[in-house]
Amino acid sequence: MLVAGYAVEAEPPSQFLARDFFARDTVDVARELLGVWLVRSTPDGLSGGPIVETEAYGGPEDGASHARAGRTPRTTPMFGEVGRAYVYLVYGMHSCINVVAYDAARAGAGAVLIRALDPRLGLDGADARVCSGPAKLTRALGITRAQDGHDLTGASDLWLAAADGVAEADVSSGPRIGVAYAGPGWVDRPWRFWITASPSVSRAR
DNA sequence: CGAATGATACCCT
């Protein structure tokens, strides 16, 4: 099927991600989540697509991470079971979704912010950029804090689905966005990953 | 460039 020049799939990939996928270094998980599908099921049907941009956030040691203040009511999911969602509200109006991921032997918390995805499923008629930003994709998929703590590794109304890996040659990395408040040494870490040629990656206006 | 918009963390009493 072709909509507005873009290939639109009828079905998402059928394979879930194992819990172990998320039980390793957060930066590795951020890189490996590129290409993985985020899929949403609502009364309106299925929507989602492959992730094209991510950012890694560490535990209390990471000056850019929400976990930098330690475990609080809001950040509790970041310290909990990997493979679950950490959804927070920012600027009073935008929801952002992370996947909890960290190597428990090296860090006590961590998560990967999903910054953009390719709107391949559902969202028919929508333009290519409706999911080109962390708050835009949650709005497009109907994700709110109601999904905070939600398990993303199995059948439900929101999950991650494995797909073909993305070649190293097609991936770029650079500093995380919007973390100027973090101390020196944390601002410039290249912990943001994106698919270089994707038209769905977020960009500064 | 700056407003929108409200939960949160952290300070003080």
Place this chain on the structure above:
DNA sequence: GGGTATCATTCGG
């Protein structure tokens, strides 16, 4: 307990 600065963003002017 209460006041307030801050914010992993987005959009219009």
